[in-house]
Amino acid sequence: LGTALLHLGDSTLASARLEEAHALSQRLHGAQAPATLALGVDAARAQIEATPEAAEARLRAALAQARTLGHAQVEVEAGTALVSLMESQGRIDDASRMSTETLARARAALPADAPATLTAIHNQSAMLKHRGDYAAAEPLARSVYERRKALLGEAHPLTLYSRNQLGGILDRLGNADEAEAIYRAVYSARRASLGDRHPATLVTLNNLSALLIARGKQDDAAPLLDTLVAATRERFGNDGPQSLMAMNLRAY
Numbered sequence: 001l002g003t004a005l006l007h008l009g010d011s012t013l014a015s016a017r018l019e020e021a022h023a024l025s026q027r028l029h030g031a032q033a034p035a036t037l038a039l040g041v042d043a044a045r046a047q048i049e050a051t052p053e054a055a056e057a058r059l060r061a062a063l064a065q066a067r068t069l070g071h072a073q074v075e076v077e078a079g080t081a082l083v084s085l086m087e088s089q090g091r092i093d094d095a096s097r098m099s100t101e102t103l104a105r106a107r108a109a110l111p112a113d114a115p116a117t118l119t120a121i122h123n124q125s126a127m128l129k130h131r132g133d134y135a136a137a138e139p140l141a142r143s144v145y146e147r148r149k150a151l152l153g154e155a156h157p158l159t160l161y162s163r164n165q166l167g168g169i170l171d172r173l174g175n176a177d178e179a180e181a182i183y184r185a186v187y188s189a190r191r192a193s194l195g196d197r198h199p200a201t202l203v204t205l206n207n208l209s210a211l212l213i214a215r216g217k218q219d220d221a222a223p224l225l226d227t228l229v230a231a232t233r234e235r236f237g238n239d240g241p242q243s244l245m246a247m248n249l250r251a252y
Contacts, residue, residue: 015046037066037074045081048088056085072109076102076116083123087130096127113151115158118144122162125169134172141166155193157200160186164204171207176215183208197235202228202242209249225250 022039029036044058063078079102086095099120106120122144128137145162152159167182187208190201205228212221229250232243 015043015050018043018046032065032069034071034074037062037069037071038077041074041077041081044078045084048081048085052085052089056082059085072105073114073116076106076110076120079105080116080119080123083127087123087126092127092130095123096131099123099127113147118147118158118162122165126165129165129169129172134169138166138169138173141169155189157193160189160193161200164200164207168207171211176211180208180211180215183211196227197231199235202231202235205231206246206249213249 018039022036022043025033025036025039041059041062044055044062047058048055059078059082063075063082066072066074066078079098083095083099083102086092086098103120103124106114106117110117121140125137125140125144128134128140141162145159145166148156148159148162163182164186167179167186170176170182171179183204187201187204190198190204194201205224209221209224209228212218212224225246228246229243232240232246236242
């Protein structure tokens, strides 16, 4: 349940459930068991937003312990979580180094379609995107999307996350038709599964609106921007950065 809540973006509820599961696994299996270490990684991921420094320390400890014990999957999971944390803090150089190291470990020790391997590839694509190497990022992003679609289904949150990233890369590459089609599909799917006000839904709505404006489709963008402004104000307040970004976008 905790992991499912984490994938759905509810880190507060996820944290409580994962901490309970981690404590129980410690009692039943021991602190060094792979299952216990993996739950510790998920619990740390759930606390990134609230206490990032504590989460990073916890993830680094899990990474070192998994490496010492030879638990490759947990090592890769801790590494990918650290990449996401560093990326969220704008530490792109640190994140890129960790991403490259983690992907190499995943490819050496895990199956090509293992969830941790796909996350490592997704992260590497994101790092290449940050550095402006969209041509190198695109095949990685597309491969993760296609594999997750086959393994998890089109509507799974991880599949949609990968597809949204692919849309962003294609947008940067100038493939506006495919990017728009992807954003529309992801927005529709996220509305259906997560609701109109979920942060992931709003991210895709923002991406779609910006792309429509860039393509000169102001009439198509206008009702979406009205929805975006209302939703961000409701969720983040009138002065929240997401609300201000939405209002600035609508001004175009």
